[in-house]
Amino acid sequence: MLYKRFGDKLVIRLKKGDKLVESVREILEKENVKAGFLTGIGATDNLEVGLFDPKTKDYNIKKYEEDLEIANLCGNISNKDGKLYTHFHITCGRVEDNAQKGQIPGSAIGGHLNEAIISLTAEIFVTIIDGQINRLYDEDLGLNLIEF
Numbered sequence: 001m002l003y004k005r006f007g008d009k010l011v012i013r014l015k016k017g018d019k020l021v022e023s024v025r026e027i028l029e030k031e032n033v034k035a036g037f038l039t040g041i042g043a044t045d046n047l048e049v050g051l052f053d054p055k056t057k058d059y060n061i062k063k064y065e066e067d068l069e070i071a072n073l074c075g076n077i078s079n080k081d082g083k084l085y086t087h088f089h090i091t092c093g094r095v096e097d098n099a100q101k102g103q104i105p106g107s108a109i110g111g112h113l114n115e116a117i118i119s120l121t122a123e124i125f126v127t128i129i130d131g132q133i134n135r136l137y138d139e140d141l142g143l144n145l146i147e148f
Contacts, residue, residue: 003027010126014042020073020116021088024124029084033077035129038088040073042122047092049111057142059112068092070122071108077126080135080144087144088113 001023003012010031014023024038045067050059075088091110135144 001027005031008128008130010124010128012040012122012124012126014118014122014124016118016120018118018122020044020118020122020124021086021113022115024088024126025084025086028077028086028126031128033084033126033128034079035131035133036077036127037129038073038075038077038124038126040070040122040124042070042073042118042124043120044068044070044092044116044122045119046117047090047109048114048116049090049109050114051111052143054142061114062109062111064092064109066094067119068094068109070116072110073113073122073124075113076133078133078135078146085135085144090116
């Protein structure tokens with residue numbers, strides 16, 4: 001992974017084999033980022049996402065091991081119990097096997113990003129907020145909500 005800081009911005013380039021969430025968290029901790037948001041694009045061939053089930057108050061986890069284009073990575077950066085808390089979502093495109101000549105039929109998958117291993121590269125831009133945003137667990141929803 002490579003990155004550079006430009007004032008309140010971080011530009012990150014991940015390499016093949018880098019773990020997206022792990023790498024971004026490492027940089028955020030090194031740069032002492034307490035609050036912010038990010039966006040990114042790239043490619044993965046190993047993805048784990050979750051979809052929250054409000055009835056069970058837990059995530060249904062799904063793993064994908066195929067070539068996927070990261071069409072959108074977005075998320076926010078905050079703190080919970082004095083520690084870095086990241087919340088990322090991802091949308092990936094995939095090509096279907098039944099492609100006809102001249103067409104690229106496909107579909108999109110997405111959800112809460114647990115981890116993605118980069119297959120080619122990823123380009124991520126972080127905007128740092130000067131301040132601190134905290135999280136507090138909400139028993140009724142089963143989620144860690146933003147608190148000020």
